[in-house]
Amino acid sequence: MTRKRLGLIFVGVGVSLLLATFISPYASSSPDGLERVAADHGFQPRANAWDGAPVKDYAMPGIKNEKVATGIAGLTGTLGVFAVAFGLAALLRKKDTDGNA
């Protein structure tokens, strides 16, 4: 891993973690476009959320303070998505011809 690539990871993941951890608790909690349309036109009651999800509504369970619960959920999710996407890309990438694949 070259220095440039490490720099990209530090800056890119760092900015994403700052947004997810410290800004997301202050994001608008109004319904989004689809939720608004569903509520206005009477089909919102059809929605059923899956009970088995570990972090429902982006609130880390066991944390009383709502803003902290959202921030920790954002932090965890961002790191998790990075790990999954980076791992998948590393597995898939075309292998070097010099044999150090």
Added chain:
Amino acid sequence: MHIPDGFVSCSINAATFAASTVALGVAVRQARRNLDERGVPLLGVTAAFVFAAQMLNFPVAGGTSGHFLGALLAGVLLGPFESCLIMGVVLIVQALVFADGGITALGTNIFNMGIVGGIGGTYLFYGLRRVLPKTRKGFLAAVAVASWASVLGASAACAMELILSGTSPARVVLPAMLGVHTLIGIGEAIITTTVVGMVLAVRSELVGAWHEGGAR
């Protein structure tokens, strides 16, 4: 725009699941052939950024919010199928861990945001770039229009699925979805153009579409 379980019929979910599986399969095959070592960290970082930025709902008219989609950003940085792959990873984590978007609706959500928004949006961007001036401004104008259209296109697909499922009639849901996402798409265009402009200024080699099309 994440569809929960219960909005879309089984047959629509099955059809879009099949289409999404094929698209992700093509994306995997393309990555095996084209994704080089430099693309690996960029793909991971882009997915993390898309997930994080999707949490930042911004207010639009009348007690409604919207959030960044990121499909066109991913397409401009990495390519259409890479964008679909990134949206797939983000949507799967959101559905399984955060209950954001349904489990049975996962194929439908990947279809709307990954195939229509990511693949469709990026090809529209390629077309716009061809007709617009081959300058930085022309490039960013194509980014702005295509990112707005990627949100509108995904919302139109979502409306179609609701209509075909008998959830809501066309005359109601189509104008309502397109109306609100016309506004949300403006937010998408502002964020995508700003981020692409910043990356172009600092590390232009990360913007794949800037190099492959001779846009300079």
